Amino acid sequence: TGPATREANPSATAADRPIGFGRIQRKEDPRFVRGKGRYLDDIVLPGMLHGAILRSPMAHGRIVSIDTTEALAHPKVHAVVTGKDLEALNLAWAPTLSADVQAVLATDKVRFQGQEVAFVVAEDRYAARDALELIDVEYEQLTPVVDARTALAPGAPVVRDEMEGRTDNHVFDWEAGDAAATDAVFARADVVVTQEVVYPRVHPAPMETCGAIADYDAVDGKLTLYETTQAPHAHRTLFAIVAGIPEHKIRVVSPDIGGGFGNKVGIYPGYILAVVGSIVTGRPVKWVEDRSENLMSTSFARDYIMTGEIAATREGKILAVRTNVLADHGAFNATAQPTKYPAGFFHIFTGSYDLEAAHCTVTGVYTNKAPGGVAYACSFRVTEAVYLVERMVDLLADELGMDPAELRLRNFIRPEQFPYPNKTGWEYDSGDYEPTMRLAMRMAGYDELRREQAEKRARGELMGIGISFFTETVGAGPRKHMDIVGLGMADGAEVRVHPTGKAVVRLSVQSQGQGHETTFAQIVAEELGIPPEDIDVVHGDTDQTPFGLGTYGSRSTPVSGAAVALAARKVREKAKLIAAAMLEARPEDLEWEKGRWFVTGDPTQGRTMPEISMAAHGTIELPEGVDGNLDAEVTYDPPNLTFPFGAYICVVDVDPGTGHVTVRRFVAVDDCGTRINPMIIEGQVHGGLADGVGMALMELIDFDEDGNCLGGSFMDYLIPTAMEVPDWETGHTVTPSPHHPIGAKGIGESATVGSPPAVVNAVIDALEPYGVRHMDMPCTPARVWAAMQGRATPP
Numbered sequence: 145t146g147p148a149t150r151e152a153n154p155s156a157t158a159a160d161r162p163i164g165f166g167r168i169q170r171k172e173d174p175r176f177v178r179g180k181g182r183y184l185d186d187i188v189l190p191g192m193l194h195g196a197i198l199r200s201p202m203a204h205g206r207i208v209s210i211d212t213t214e215a216l217a218h219p220k221v222h223a224v225v226t227g228k229d230l231e232a233l234n235l236a237w238a239p240t241l242s243a244d245v246q247a248v249l250a251t252d253k254v255r256f257q258g259q260e261v262a263f264v265v266a267e268d269r270y271a272a273r274d275a276l277e278l279i280d281v282e283y284e285q286l287t288p289v290v291d292a293r294t295a296l297a298p299g300a301p302v303v304r305d306e307m308e309g310r311t312d313n314h315v316f317d318w319e320a321g322d323a324a325a326t327d328a329v330f331a332r333a334d335v336v337v338t339q340e341v342v343y344p345r346v347h348p349a350p351m352e353t354c355g356a357i358a359d360y361d362a363v364d365g366k367l368t369l370y371e372t373t374q375a376p377h378a379h380r381t382l383f384a385i386v387a388g389i390p391e392h393k394i395r396v397v398s399p400d401i402g403g404g405f406g407n408k409v410g411i412y413p414g415y416i417l418a419v420v421g422s423i424v425t426g427r428p429v430k431w432v433e434d435r436s437e438n439l440m441s442t443s444f445a446r447d448y449i450m451t452g453e454i455a456a457t458r459e460g461k462i463l464a465v466r467t468n469v470l471a472d473h474g475a476f477n478a479t480a481q482p483t484k485y486p487a488g489f490f491h492i493f494t495g496s497y498d499l500e501a502a503h504c505t506v507t508g509v510y511t512n513k514a515p516g517g518v519a520y521a522c523s524f525r526v527t528e529a530v531y532l533v534e535r536m537v538d539l540l541a542d543e544l545g546m547d548p549a550e551l552r553l554r555n556f557i558r559p560e561q562f563p564y565p566n567k568t569g570w571e572y573d574s575g576d577y578e579p580t581m582r583l584a585m586r587m588a589g590y591d592e593l594r595r596e597q598a599e600k601r602a603r604g605e606l607m608g609i610g611i612s613f614f615t616e617t618v619g620a621g622p623r624k625h626m627d628i629v630g631l632g633m634a635d636g637a638e639v640r641v642h643p644t645g646k647a648v649v650r651l652s653v654q655s656q657g658q659g660h661e662t663t664f665a666q667i668v669a670e671e672l673g674i675p676p677e678d679i680d681v682v683h684g685d686t687d688q689t690p691f692g693l694g695t696y697g698s699r700s701t702p703v704s705g706a707a708v709a710l711a712a713r714k715v716r717e718k719a720k721l722i723a724a725a726m727l728e729a730r731p732e733d734l735e736w737e738k739g740r741w742f743v744t745g746d747p748t749q750g751r752t753m754p755e756i757s758m759a760a761h762g763t764i765e766l767p768e769g770v771d772g773n774l775d776a777e778v779t780y781d782p783p784n785l786t787f788p789f790g791a792y793i794c795v796v797d798v799d800p801g802t803g804h805v806t807v808r809r810f811v812a813v814d815d816c817g818t819r820i821n822p823m824i825i826e827g828q829v830h831g832g833l834a835d836g837v838g839m840a841l842m843e844l845i846d847f848d849e850d851g852n853c854l855g856g857s858f859m860d861y862l863i864p865t866a867m868e869v870p871d872w873e874t875g876h877t878v879t880p881s882p883h884h885p886i887g888a889k890g891i892g893e894s895a896t897v898g899s900p901p902a903v904v905n906a907v908i909d910a911l912e913p914y915g916v917r918h919m920d921m922p923c924t925p926a927r928v929w930a931a932m933q934g935r936a937t938p939p
C-alpha cells in the first residue's frame with residue numbers, strides 16, 4: 145500500500161509476468177493508444193444513410209401540427225418520420241426499464257426540452273441536419289413543472305396527462321426499514337440533527353456520445369444493430385419484445401465503447417428510430433447524437449432532494465438514521481434498476497455504522513425534464529445514499545463537537561458482526577472497517593493535517609479536511625430478488641480451450657473502458673495456468689456470447705467474473721479426468737498446480753494444460769462420459785451482492801476572497817476484496833475520484849424557470865480536467881467476499897460513490913470559521929462565496 149505505483153517494468157517479458165492476478169498491462173491498450181479502437185462512428189456499412197432528430201425547443205407544449213413537406217422535398221432526404229407515423233406502427237411509445245412508457249417521437253405533447261419530435265433519414269449527416277430546419281412544427285406552449293418540490297402541489301400542470309385518469313405527477317412511493325422502531329429510537333435519543341441534503345442532477349458525459357446503426361435485411365428478416373450499449377443481450381430481448389422481431393433474428397453488436405458510466409444502459413428513442421429508418425428505407429441507417437443532444441436528452445443522474453435525520457447519544461453513539469426523499473424522475477420514468485427497487489439500492493444509506501434502526505421513504509415525481517435516472521457510476525443510487533449518510537455523520541460530529549474521524553471509528557460495524565444484516569434488509573457480506581480507516585488516516589497524516597489546519601485558521605487561511613467512509617452494494621442479482629423488465633440478473637460465461645492450449649472466454653458483460661479483455665483473461669489464467677496473453681476475451685456481440693444482463697452497478701466482476709471462474713474450474717475438472725486417462729491414474733490421485741495435473745507423490749508424472757487440451761481433441765480414448773473438447777459454460781446466479789468499502793480523505797484550500805476551492809490532496813483507501821489487477825483497479829479509482837471532484841465542485845444540469853436546460857454544452861456543464869485534480873494517493877486493504885468464487889467485490893463505481901461527500905465535507909470544514917453547516921453541491925466559487933456571506937445558494 146502507499147501512493148499510486150506505476151507498472152514496474154512495462155517491457156517485462158511474458159516469463160516475468162504473473163500468470164493470473166497481478167499488475168499486467170491492459171491487453172486492449174495497444175489498439176486504443178494507436179487510434180485503432182473501433183467505435184460506433186467508425187463503422188461504415190455499404191449504402192448507409194444517416195439519421196438526425198428534430199427536438200423540442202421547449203419544456204412543455206402541445207403539438208398543434210407538424211409539416212414535413214419541405215423536408216421530404218430535400219433532394220438528399222430519404223424519409224421523414226413523425227410520431228403519427230410511429231403511431232400507425234404502434235411504435236410511438238416504447239416501454240422503459242421501469243414499467244413506464246416513453247415517447248419515441250412525441251405525438252400529443254412535448255414534455256422536456258430536447259425531446260424527440262421527428263426523425264430525418266438522408267444521404268449524409270449534413271443533409272439530415274439541414275432537413276431538420278425544413279420541418280415546421282407549431283406548438284402551443286404550456287406551463288412546465290420544473291421544481292420537483294411543486295410537482296405534487298394541487299393544480300400543478302400534469303406532465304403525463306396522456307395516461308388514463310391521471311391527475312397528478314406522482315410516480316411512486318417506496319419505503320424501507322421500520323418506521324415505528326425508528327421513531328421510537330429518535331424519541332429517546334439525546335441528540336438529533338436534521339438537514340436537507342440535495343444531490344443535484346448531473347450527467348455521465350462519456351467522451352463518446354450515444355449512437356446506433358441499424359441494418360435490417362428484409363430478405364432474411366434479420367436485424368443487425370450496432371449500438372453503444374452496456375447491456376447487449378438485455379437490449380436484444382427488449383427489441384424483440386418492442387419490435388416483434390424474434391431474438392434469433394436480432395444481432396446486437398456493441399463495439400468499443402468510449403465511456404459509458406451508466407449513460408449507455410437505457411434504450412434511447414434514437415436507437416429505435418435508426419431501426420425504423422432502416423426498415424422504412426431498406427438501407428442501413430446510422431444515428432449518432434452530438435454533445436448537446438447527449439447532455440440534454442439522455443439519462444441524467446441523481447436529482448434527489450433528501451431530508452436526513454440522524455439520532456445519537458451525547459457520547460457519540462449513532463442510534464438511527466431516517467430520511468424522506470423527493471426523487472425527480474423527469475418526464476418518463478426510464479430509470480434503470482431492478483424492478484423491486486424503484487429507488488435502486490438507496491436503502492444502503494445506513495452506511496458503515498451499526499445502527500439500532502433506520503427508515504426511508506422515497507417519493508418519485510414527474511417533471512418537465514429529461515428522463516433517465518440512476519446513470520453515472522452510481523451502483524443504483526448508492527451515490528445518493530452514501531452522500532446522505534456521510535453528510536449526516538459530519539453534521540452530527542459538528543453538533544457533538546467531536547472529531548469526524550473519531551465519530552466514525554466509534555460507530556463502525558465490527559468485524560465479528562459480519563455477515564451483517566442492516567436495518568433496511570441488506571446483508572453485508574464482509575467488512576473490516578477500522579484498519580481501512582486507520583490506513584487512510586496514516587497515509588494522510590491526519591493528526592498533522594489537523595494541526596496545520598489550526599495554525600492556518602489562526603492566520604485566517606481556509607483549509608478543510610473531509611472524510612468519507614462508504615459501503616457499497618454491488619453485483620446484482622441474486623435473480624430471485626432482482627430482475628430488469630422480467631429478466632433475472634444473472635450472467636453467462638463460456639470458456640473454450642483450443643487444441644494447442646490457447647483459450648477463448650465469452651462474456652455477457654460489456655467493457656466501456658474497464659479493461660475486461662485483460663482482467664477476465666486473468667481470471668481464466670489464475671484458474672487454468674494459461675498465460676493471459678494466450679486467452680482471448682470475446683464480448684459485445686449477442687451472436688457470439690452467452691446471455692446475461694450486462695455491465696452496470698459494478699456487477700461484471702461480482703457476477704460475470706464469478707461465472708468465468710466457475711466455467712474455468714469446470715474446464716479444470718474435465719482436464720483432470722483426461723489427464724488421469726493419459727497418465728493411467730485415478731483422478732482422485734491427481735493434484736493441481738497452476739497449469740498442470742500431476743500424480744500425488746510423483747510430480748514428474750504430470751500433464752500440462754496444452755498436453756491435456758491436445759489430448760481432449762486428439763485420438764486417445766476418453767473416459768466414459770467425457771466428450772472431445774475442453775469447453776465449459778456457466779450461468780452464475782449470485783447468492784448475494786458484494787459490499788466493497790473504503791475510506792477517503794480530502795484536503796482542500798478555499799480562497800477567502802473568491803470562494804474558489806482547490807483540492808490539494810486526496811487519499812483513497814479501497815477494499816474490493818481479492819484484487820485481480822491492481823493497476824486497473826487504481827485506474828478505476830483515479831477516474832472515479834475525478835468524477836467525484838467534478839460533481840462536488842462543478843458539474844450541474846440546471847434548468848431555468850421555463851424548463852430550459854442550462855447544462856447543454858461543455859461550456860456550461862463543467863467536467864474536471866487534469867488541472868482541477870490532485871495527484872491521487874491510493875491504498876488498499878483486502879477483505880475477500882465470502883460468497884464469491886475468487887473473493888472479489890466490484891470496484892468500478894466505488895470512487896464516484898465515495899468521493900463527493902469527502903470533498904463537500906472538506907469544503908464545509910474549511911468554512912467552519914464562517915459558521916457554515918451545510919451547502920449543496922456543486923461547491924462553485926459563487927456558491928461558496930455566498931455561503932461565506934451567510935446567503936442562500938445561488939444557482
Ligand code: MCN
Pocket residue numbers: 350402403404405406520521522523656657658659660663664695696697698699700701702816817818819820821822824825828831888889890891892893
Ligand atoms: N477489478 C479487479 N479486481 C476487483 C474488482 C474489479 O481487478 N476486485 C477490475 C475488473 O475486472 C474490471 C474493472 O476492475 O476490469 C472494473 O470491474 P467492476 O468493479 O466489476 O465493474 P464493471 O466492470 O462492471 O464496470 C462497471 C462500472 C460502472 S457501473 C461504471 S458506471 C463505470 C465504471 O465501471 N463506467 C466506466 N468504470 C468505468 N471505467 C471506464 N473507463 N469507463 C466507464 O464507462
Ligand code: CUM
Pocket residue numbers: 374404405406407409518519520521522523524525695696697698893
Ligand atoms: Cu449507475 S452507472 Mo454504472 O451502473 O453503469
